[in-house]
Amino acid sequence: MYLYLPVALTSINIFLPLGLGLLVGLLSGLFGVGGGFLMTPLLIMMGIPSTVAAATDSNQIVAASTSGTYAHWKVGNVDFKMGIYLLIGGFLGGLGGVQVIKVLRAMGNADFVIKMTYVLMLGIVGIYMFIESLASMKKKGGQEAAVQEKQEEKTSAIGAFLKSLPFQTRFEKSGVTHSALVPIVLGGFVGVLAAIMGVGGGFLMVPVMVYMLRMPMHVVVGTSLFQILFTCIEVTFLQAYTNHTVDFVLAVLLLIGSTVGAQVGTVFGRKLKADQLKILLAVIVLVVTVKIVFELTLTPSLLLSQAGGH
Amino acid sequence: MRKKTIYLKALHLFALLLAGGFWAMPDDARALSVKANHDNIKVGFFYHGSTVKVSGAAGAGSGVVIKITAPEGHQVLRKKGKAAGVLWMNTGSLSFERVPDLYFIRSTAKPESILTPQELEANVIGYGALGRHMEIKPCADEQEKARWFSELVKYKENTRLFSPSGGITVADPSGKREFSTEINWPYQAPSGEYTVTAYEVRDGKVIARSQAKITVEHVGAVKLFADMAKKNAALYGLISLVVAVGAGFGVGMIFGKGGGAH
Known part of the structure; x- marks a missing residue:
């Protein structure tokens, strides 16, 4: 059964976006990522123009992250206070990132810098998460105490520095105490990179919360979804208002799948251990990295594409 | 006086x-006529392309070429190239002038075999003539222009908007030649007016032309959403957000009540 999409100006088999939405929603509920890195290229492969694919994807993420945030909130896995600090940082960082892109474009070769940043960040985050969660899974079978002690020693210098910062505040849900400046600065850092790369930044925000803010993995997933929800509300509105590239019909098809997928993902996520979740996310991030490296090195079948996309 | x-x-x-x-x-030239059986294509919710039959009559023994085009316009596309000599990425954009959104050719024999190069050129029939008719900027020389024209053809053929060849069925009842061809009208063709031109060909020359129109228009919900996205962008954006947030909460509540999340 086919439906005609009024903004994408193309006809699509409705089972494709429904299935794709389900898959990406599942990842969203499991790992707290928006899934834009997966959804946008797959939509383009289905014949959706790249500009419409990116904008409609953010509309769909609004639905999936609302569904996911709601499911995680019901089981007490959303740290709203931390989420709001990260959002403030992310918003300021996003503004900065847009300026960085302007400078890069003026200097020429902006696309090269953007792509390389993307590949490097994905690669580093994926490899680090993979190795760390593998080591963590192994250590549970052996000398747990010794490794933990060693790790605590390693982080104590950074810990001391973080403790010395002003505006210390307790984040009850996450069970951590940080200076309010820490999530704002880290959120800002992710915001800059996300704006440069043109992505939501969920895959960066999750490791930042796990490794730098030391939050428990399940609270990280819920809080990340809460933060993604607001980022994508802003992006969707701007895309619809300035570029007219949000396809409402396509978004509805995708969100039917993704809202259900996010709920199922949350249920599965609660059955998995934190390390299992981390290693699965690391594998997905690494697969996406390899895919981008292939795209960059193999001759593309078409050398022309619609202007305005990623 | x-x-x-x-x-x-x-x-x-x-x-x-x-x-x-x-x-x-x-x-025979005076006898040339052409019509499309389906000249007003309505694009509704369940539209997945259409079939258009173009038919007409020409003088007995004449060759026939049918060209279907959208009005020519300006198009900007991103081009991919090798950055730092090894990595494929967007390396700028190209501006194409006098490019039709859609370009279909159908003929009783290969156009190059029944028309002189001058006639092909004058009537912009075939990729060779279309390439020379078009302007592509920036291009350093003719070689580069030819390269990017062939990439444009690949891009357009990929979305089924360019189709350079196809046959025409003919029948020769007394004193005239009846011709017809079926076009798989692509769903990718945007709304607008398209021109069907039939050329009657004899001895390498076009001896007569006849035209018909095909209109593609959005109707119903497709028209409503397409218009709103452009003319009421803020409202459209807000509706998209309200529906997304509502659907997220709705599904969350259904799962919550059903015990799915617990």
């Missing part, structure tokens, strides 16, 4: 010229 004589002479001359011109045309 003298004035009246001059008027009469002029009238006679005009009539003679008109008659001369008319009779100078081959008999």
Whole structure:
């Protein structure tokens, strides 16, 4: 059964976006990522123009992250206070990132810098998460105490520095105490990179919360979804208002799948251990990295594409 | 009186010229006609392309070429190239002038075999003529232009908007040639007016032309959403957000009640 999409100006088999939405929603509920890195290229492969694919994807993420945030909130896995600090940082960082892109474009070769940043960040985050969660899974079978002690020693210098910062505040849900400046600065850092790369930044925000803010993995997933929800509300509105590239019909098809997928993902996520979740996310991030490296090195079948996309 | 004589002479001359011109045309050329059976394509929610039958009649023994085009316009596309000599990425954009959104050619024999190069050029029939007719900027030389034109053809053929060849069925009842061809109208073709031109060909030359129109228009919900996205962008954006947030909460509550999340 086919439906005609009024903004994408193309006809699509409705089972494709429904299935794709389900898959990406599942990842969203499991790992707290928006899934834009997966959804946008797959939509383009289905014949959706790249500009419409990116904008409609953010509309769909609004639905999936609302569904996911709601499911995680019901089981007490959303740290709203931390989420709001990260959002403030992310918003300021996003503004900065847009300026960085302007400078890069003026200097020429902006696309090269953007792509390389993307590949490097994905690669580093994926490899680090993979190795760390593998080591963590192994250590549970052996000398747990010794490794933990060693790790605590390693982080104590950074810990001391973080403790010395002003505006210390307790984040009850996450069970951590940080200076309010820490999530704002880290959120800002992710915001800059996300704006440069043109992505939501969920895959960066999750490791930042796990490794730098030391939050428990399940609270990280819920809080990340809460933060993604607001980022994508802003992006969707701007895309619809300035570029007219949000396809409402396509978004509805995708969100039917993704809202259900996010709920199922949350249920599965609660059955998995934190390390299992981390290693699965690391594998997905690494697969996406390899895919981008292939795209960059193999001759593309078409050398022309619609202007305005990623 | 003298004035009246001059008027009469002029009238006679005009009539003679008109008659001369008319009779100078081959008999068969006057018979050329073309029509599309489905000339108003309505794009609704369940639209997945259409089939258009183009048919007509020409003089007995004539060759026929049918060209279907959208009005020519300006298009900007991103081009991919190798950055730092190894990595494929966007390396700028190209501006294409006088490019039709859609370009279909159908003919009784290969256009190159029944038309002279001059006629192909004058009537923009075939990729060779279309390439020379178009302007591509920035291009350093003709070689580069030809390269990017062939990439444009690949891009357009990928979305089924360019189709350079296809046959025409002919039947020859007494004294004329009836022709017809079926076009798989692509769903990717945007709304607008398309021109079907039939060329009657004899001895390498176009001896007559006839035109018909095909209109593609959005209707119903497709038109409503397409118009709102452009004309009421803020409202459209807000509705998209409200529906997304509502759907997220709705599904969350259904799962919550059903115990799915617990």
